[in-house]
Amino acid sequence: MSVNIPAIQVSGLKTSFGAHVIHQDLDMDVKRGEIIGVVGGSGTGKTVLLRTIVGLNPAREGTIRINGKDPNTQDLREARDSRQEWGVLFQDGALFSSLTVAQNVQVPLREFYDLRQGLMDDIATCKIRLSGLPLDSGVKYPSELSGGMRKRASLARALALDPDILFLDEPTAGLDPITAAAFDNLILELRDALGLTVFLVTHDLDTLTKICDRIAVLADGKILINAPLQEVRAMDHPWIQEYFNGERGRGAGGSQ
Amino acid sequence: MTSQDSSLITSKWLTVKEDRGQYRAVALGKWTINNAAEIDQSIRQLKPSSKQSTIIDFSDLDRMDTTGAVLIRQLTNSFTSLGMVQRQGLTDLQEGLLSKVENGFERAKCAPDEEHWFLKLVIDLGKHTEKVVEDFGRLLGFVGLVLIRSFKALLNPKTIRMTALVKQAELAGLNALGIVGLISFLIGAVMVNQGAIQLAKFNAEIYVVDMLGVGYLREMGVLIMAIIVAGRSGSSFTAQIGSMKLREEVDAMTTMGMNPIDVLVLPRLFALVLTMPLLAVFADIVGIFGGMMMAWVQLGIVPSNFINYMQTAVSFEHYLVGILKAPAFAAVIAISGCYQGLRVHGSADSLGLCTTKSVVQSIFQVIILDAFFAVFFTAIGL
Numbered sequence: 001m002s003v004n005i006p007a008i009q010v011s012g013l014k015t016s017f018g019a020h021v022i023h024q025d026l027d028m029d030v031k032r033g034e035i036i037g038v039v040g041g042s043g044t045g046k047t048v049l050l051r052t053i054v055g056l057n058p059a060r061e062g063t064i065r066i067n068g069k070d071p072n073t074q075d076l077r078e079a080r081d082s083r084q085e086w087g088v089l090f091q092d093g094a095l096f097s098s099l100t101v102a103q104n105v106q107v108p109l110r111e112f113y114d115l116r117q118g119l120m121d122d123i124a125t126c127k128i129r130l131s132g133l134p135l136d137s138g139v140k141y142p143s144e145l146s147g148g149m150r151k152r153a154s155l156a157r158a159l160a161l162d163p164d165i166l167f168l169d170e171p172t173a174g175l176d177p178i179t180a181a182a183f184d185n186l187i188l189e190l191r192d193a194l195g196l197t198v199f200l201v202t203h204d205l206d207t208l209t210k211i212c213d214r215i216a217v218l219a220d221g222k223i224l225i226n227a228p229l230q231e232v233r234a235m236d237h238p239w240i241q242e243y244f245n246g247e248r249g250r251g252a253g254g255s256q
Numbered sequence: 257m258t259s260q261d262s263s264l265i266t267s268k269w270l271t272v273k274e275d276r277g278q279y280r281a282v283a284l285g286k287w288t289i290n291n292a293a294e295i296d297q298s299i300r301q302l303k304p305s306s307k308q309s310t311i312i313d314f315s316d317l318d319r320m321d322t323t324g325a326v327l328i329r330q331l332t333n334s335f336t337s338l339g340m341v342q343r344q345g346l347t348d349l350q351e352g353l354l355s356k357v358e359n360g361f362e363r364a365k366c367a368p369d370e371e372h373w374f375l376k377l378v379i380d381l382g383k384h385t386e387k388v389v390e391d392f393g394r395l396l397g398f399v400g401l402v403l404i405r406s407f408k409a410l411l412n413p414k415t416i417r418m419t420a421l422v423k424q425a426e427l428a429g430l431n432a433l434g435i436v437g438l439i440s441f442l443i444g445a446v447m448v449n450q451g452a453i454q455l456a457k458f459n460a461e462i463y464v465v466d467m468l469g470v471g472y473l474r475e476m477g478v479l480i481m482a483i484i485v486a487g488r489s490g491s492s493f494t495a496q497i498g499s500m501k502l503r504e505e506v507d508a509m510t511t512m513g514m515n516p517i518d519v520l521v522l523p524r525l526f527a528l529v530l531t532m533p534l535l536a537v538f539a540d541i542v543g544i545f546g547g548m549m550m551a552w553v554q555l556g557i558v559p560s561n562f563i564n565y566m567q568t569a570v571s572f573e574h575y576l577v578g579i580l581k582a583p584a585f586a587a588v589i590a591i592s593g594c595y596q597g598l599r600v601h602g603s604a605d606s607l608g609l610c611t612t613k614s615v616v617q618s619i620f621q622v623i624i625l626d627a628f629f630a631v632f633f634t635a636i637g638l
Contacts, residue, residue: 097603102366113289119296119326121366126326126357139365143602162289162321193353194322 005068007032007165007197008053012062015045015052022048024221026062032164035191035198036226037208040218041239046201047091049218050169053199054088067164084112086165087158091173093150095142101128101153102138108160123160131156132186148179152186159190166190168200172207180204184211205248217243267298270331279310279335283317287324295324299331310335315345325350325357398595402525405517420523428489428524429531433538435488436481440539443480444472444546452555461555465562468547469570473540478578479626481539482585485532486618490593493524494614497597498607506598516598525590532586536579573638581629585622592618 008030015022022045030036040046051057053064055071063070066086071079095104102124109120128138131152142150151171158166171187172180188211191198202208208215209229216226217240225235233244264272264279269291272281287295304310312331320328335341346354371379409416451464497520500506506516544566551557557565596614600607 098605100367106366109289113293115293116296119292119330122326122330123292123323124366126322130322130356136365139368141603159322162323189356193349193356195349 005032006030006065007034007067008199009065009068010053010062013049013052013059013064014061015048015057016060021221023052026222028216028223028226030197030199031214032197033191033195034213035187035200035211036214036216037212038199038201038216038218039203039208039243044218045221046218047169050167050199050201054086054167084108084161085163086167087161087163088167089151089154089158089169089171091169093142093154095150095154095157097142100139100141101133101145101156104142104153105157105160107157112161124156127156127159128153130159130190132182148175148183151175151183155186159194162194163196165197165199168198168202170202170204171200172202172204177206180206181210187211205244264304265298265302267294269295270298270302272302272304274306274308277306277308279304279308279338281310281312281331281335283312283314283328283331285317286319287317287327288319288321289323292323292327295327296330299327299334302331302334304335304338307338309340310338310342312341312343313345314343314350317345317350320350320353322353322357325354328354329358395592395595398598399591401517402521402591402594405515405522406525409518409522415518416526417519417523420519421527424524424527425531427492428485428528429535432485432488432535436484436535436539437542439480439484440477440543441546443476444468444543444548445550447472447476448547448550449554452551462557462565464547464551464555465557465565466569468544468551469566470574472543472547473570473574473578475578475626475630477539477543478536478581478585479622481535482532482582482589482622483619485528485535485586486589486622487615489528490589490618491611491615493590493593494597494600494611495607497594498600498610501598501600502602502604502607520597521590521594524594525587528586528590529583532589533579533582536582540575540578577629577633577638581626584625584629588621588625589618592621 006029008028010026010028013023013026013028026049038046038049048057052059053066063072066082069078069082071082074082095101096107099107102121105124105127106120109115109123115123125135125138128135133149133152133156137145137149137153142153145153155168155171166187168187172183175183184207187198187200190196200207200212212229214226214228215232217224217232217235217237219237219239224237224240225232232240264274269285269287270281270283272279274280285291312328312335314328317324332341332343370376447468448464451467452461455461455463455467497506500520506520509516509519548559548562551562552559593614596610596617600610
């Protein structure tokens with residue numbers, strides 16, 4: 001894959017539910033290998049943006065390119081194959097409840113490849129370790145795991161096919177600060193080890209300040225700014241000032 | 257290449273040679289998940305046997321992902337028992353990934369253990385028996401709880417949630433009119449159609465009216481209706497309450513001091529107990545009408561004669577017996593449906609399982625109850 005093509009390219013995007021317009025003329029580029037954090041108030045359509053990019057929501061107008069490929073112009077087979085290039089972590093894990101964690105990780109492997117069971121078990125174990133779960137959790141069912149562990153298990157599944165791009169929907173929401181910090185570190189480590197591009201939607205200021213290379217602020221249906229933290233903090237916009245330099249914003253990462 | 261060289265394997269992904277008392281392995285190309293099956297096969301074909309050290313050269317490796325790292329670990333493992341293994345030519349990034357994969361690695365269990373089939377048979381039997389007994393006890397407890405709450409509600413009718421009750425009566429009763437009517441009509445018609453053929457052998461076609469009157473009003477009408485309602489409303493009670501349970505809505509209710517039995521179970525129970533007798537009346541009318549039409553078409557008995565004869569042949573008790581059973585069936589269906597709904601926990605799997613159970617159990621219980629009623633009503637001479 002060429003390094004020059006942005007990992008994700010969104011241009012002129014419009015999404016709406018009925019008459020209710022969520023995004024209008026939204027442009028956004030994500031560079032290869034960076035961790036980008038999307039923030040915005042509740043109801044500004046952060047999750048909708050993520051869902052639209054991964055193709056779960058139709059875009060009314062505009063184009064979306066992932067690794068330079070527009071899913072709308074691909075035929076079914078190409079679209080299916082390009083699914084291997086990205087993994088998605090849903091807010092509540094979305095693990096298949098009738099399968100064990102290891103079997104969950106093996107689902108995409110089974111779907112796309114014809115591998116020996118022994119090798120698949122090895123790969124599943126390796127992903128479970130990569131995502132920081134104890135080894136004995138491979139045999140557990142999702143309902144037996146805590147919320148934090150479910151997120152890790154879901155991350156292991158998202159990593160199953162060694163994707164280039166990882167989409168994370170509020171990865172640290174609902175986790176205690178220690179687990180959340182560990183999850184942040186995990187994402188950083190994985191990015192460095194696997195060369196991932198990470199697109200994450202979050203409310204967590206610590207995550208934003210600690211691991212994000214750039215921050216995209218979503219407001220009024222557009223990306224207000226897509227820049228490193230320092231520039232975003234400096235921008236003169238009431239919501240951004242309230243968000244980063246308000247009481248909680250100063251606590252996280254300190255007001256420099 | 258000297259004559260002592262011997263090649264263990266040469267493939268697109270891997271070549272291994274024996275050279276001057278040492279294995280030399282060279283990894284080639286892209287070791288990624290796309291090629292994993294072939295690389296895996298090459299590694300498994302490899303059967304090194306001499307006790308000697310190994311050098312694995314990765315300088316010709318184009319790309320490696322985590323699956324590649326897992327494969328490299330397997331390749332390394334196939335040599336480690338024979339002597340020193342030295343790896344060269346890995347980039348720092350690859351080295352880092354490999355150490356993540358290898359560090360403290362052991363294969364973990366990926367699926368639950370399976371017992372031998374014969375042991376499994378015995379274990380399953382034991383587990384099931386235990387569960388059936390436990391389930392029965394719990395169901396009895398639930399019935400008791402519902403009875404207590406119903407008496408409390410009936411003594412203080414203001415506590416009954418009327419909105420929910422009316423809504424459920426509409427869903428379970430009014431909306432079922434179509435399907436209950438259609439099936440009742442067909443069953444009535446089929447009973448006459450088949451009965452007439454048999455009775456014709458004795459030249460006694462006119463007795464189809466007796467047969468329909470007694471058989472349909474007493475047994476078939478209400479039974480068929482109960483089975484339809486069990487499939488329609490019993491399952492929806494379980495699914496509604498079950499999904500609320502999964503989303504912790506039931507727990508939220510409890511913390512607000514609302515009793516889930518009062519809020520969820522009683523409106524459904526009362527709605528069904530009130531509407532099922534009405535549905536039974538409707539089913540009886542439509543079923544008899546279906547039989548009457550069939551008698552007219554097949555046997556030429558005109559409706560006025562049919563009705564006249566029915567009045568003399570079928571006593572009011574037969575009709576009453578059928579209708580009296582309806583509230584009891586309703587209670588059984590509503591209680592099993594709600595009970596199974598509240599038993600849902602954990603996952604979507606459990607919701608499906610409980611819905612199946614609710615329908616199977618309520619139909620089973622309806623038929624058992626019907627058998628008891630048959631014996632009971634005969635004994636008291638109705």
